[in-house]
Amino acid sequence: MARLGSKIILAASLIALGACAKKAPEQLPPPPATEQPDTGDQSGVGTAPVPGSQADFLAKVSSDKIFFGLDQYDIDAEDQATLSSQAQWLQQFPNVRATIEGHADERGTREYNLALGERRANAAKNYLVSLGIPASRISVISYGKERPEALGSDEASWARNRRAVTVTVQ
C-alpha cells in the first residue's frame, strides 16, 4: 500500500484493507466502546456522536487499534490503513490530542514487555506523524502486559493483546 501523505484518503481502500485480517485474531474484537470512557454525546440513543468526541472518533475511524506479530512492532499495510483513517480524523479536529497505548501479550517478562509496548506505541505515533499529525499532539504510554484486553492464554488472545490503541484526549 502506498504511503498516504495527502489529507485525502480513499475510504473504499481502507474498508477493503481493513477486511483482510492478517494478524487479526480469529475471534471478533469486542465492541470498542467498552475500552474507553465514552466522552461523547450522552443525550440519547440514536443521536450522532458529537463531532470531535471519542465516540465520534470510534465511529469514523476504521479501528482505534492496530495489532502486531509476536515480538514485532512494524507497521504493515493493514496498520497503515487503520492509522491513516485515524490521521484523517485527527486532521479534521486539530485541537484534539491523542494518547497511543502500547500493549504486549502475557508471554514475555514484565519489564521487557513495558519497553516493547513503548516501542509499539511509538511505531504507531511515528506513522501518524509521517502523515502530517504534529508529534506534539500525540503522547504514548506503555502498559506492557499489565492490561490485557483478551483474557485467555491462547494464540488468539495473545494476538489481540499485542496492540496499540489510539485514545483521544478530550
Added chain:
Amino acid sequence: MGIFSLSGTLIAAALLTAIQPAAAQLSVDVTDESGNDLIIAIPAMPTPQSAPTAAGTTDALGRQVAEVVASDLRGSGLFRPIGPAQVRGITFPEVTAPQFDYWPGTGAQALVQGFVRANGDGNLTVGCYLYDVALRSELTRQGFVVQPSDWRRAAHKCADAIYARLSGESPFFDSRIAYIAETGPKGNRTKRLAIMDSDGANHRFITNGQAIALTPRFSPDYKQIVYLSYLNNRPRVFVYDIGTGKQRLVYEAQGATLAPRFSPDGRTILFSMATGGNTDIYSIPVTGGSPRRLTTAPGIDIGGSFSPDGSQIVFESDRSGGQQLYIMNADGSNQRRISFGGGRYATPEWSPRGDLIAFTKMAGNFRVGVMTPGGGDERLLTNSWQDEAPTWSPNGRVIQFFRTSQGRGGTSSVWQVDLTGVNERKIPTPVDGSDPAWGPILP
C-alpha cells in the same frame, strides 16, 4: 561471641557466655539433593516466669518462637524439624542442661532449646542453644534482646544461627521482601507495593493501588524502595522513603523510566529510559543529578543488576534479535553477551555471593535458572508454565520468583526454590503476588 547488637531493636544479651568450639560432626549440605534432611527437635521455649508483654505472655511467645524457628528451618529444605507440637516441653533449667538420654529416642540428631524472658524494661530476652544429640555437646548459643513486637526477628536470628552453624553458609532468614500485591480481574489488576518478612509475616501494604506499582527493590539499608509507579498515568521510577512515607521522582524525563535497581552500596540507581521507542540503561546518583547513559544499542536494553562489588552490571538486551544476557563494566564499557542457549533470556540478577546469575529463560515454558557470570554451567531450577523474575536470598542460596497460572482466571504468586531445584514452596501472601525483591540480611 554470638551476640547480635542491633540498632534499637536487638541488643546484646549480657548473660550468655562464649561459644564452645565443638567437633563439627553434624552438618547439612546446601548442595545435597538426596533429601536426607537433618532431624532437629525444637521444643517450645520455656520462660523462667510467665509474664504479660505487648505481644502476649512469655510462655505463649516461647512456643511461637520455637514454631517460627521450625518453620524457617523446614523452609530451607535442609532440615526435618520436630516442632513444639510434636515433642514434649522442657523446663527452664533444662535449657542449658539438655536431657541427652531422652532426645535420641525421638529420632532427633540435633536439638534447639531456648527461653523467653521478660526484662524489667519492657524488652524480651530470647536465648537460643543448639546441641548435637549424639555427641551430647553444645554447638552454638546466641541471645537477643528485642522489643516484644519484634519477637519474630529473634526467632529468625535463632534459625539463622542454627542454619549458619550447621550448613557453613551465611544466614538469610532475618530479611525482608518487597513485592507487588495483586487483586482484581486479569484485565484490570490492582497492583500495590507491599513489604513482608522473608517468611511472609509482618505484611504491610505501602501504596493504595490507585496507580499501578511494579518492580520494587529495597535499598541496602531497607530505608527506601525504588519502584515503577503509574502515578498521574505516567510510568516513572520513584524512590519511596519507608520512614516518612514520601516519595520522589528519580529523574524528570519526557518518556517512561522503568526497571530500577540499587547499587550494592546504595549510592547509585540504575534505571532504563524509553526515548522514541528505544530503551537504554542509565545510572544516576541516589542524591540526584544527571543520569549517565550506559547503553546505546538500538533496541531494548533493560534491567541490570550489579555484581556484589559494584564493578559490573548484568543486563538484558534484544540487540541480537531476541532477549539475551550481557555483562558490562559499571561505566558501560566492555559490553559482551554471556547467554547462548536456545530461547530467550531475561531478568538477570547477580547473586550476592557473586558466583552465579539468576535469570528467566523463555523456551516454551518460562523457567528460572542460574549460570556463572561467564555464561557457563546453566541449570534450570523450576519448570512451570510461567516462572519469572528471580531474586536472591541474602546468602545467595535461595531464589524467590513469581509464578503465573494460565487462563482467564490466571493468578500470580510468590515462590521460593533452593539451588538444588528440589525444595520449592509457595510463600504465603494475603493476596496474589509478583515481582518479589529480597533485601539483605538485617543487622
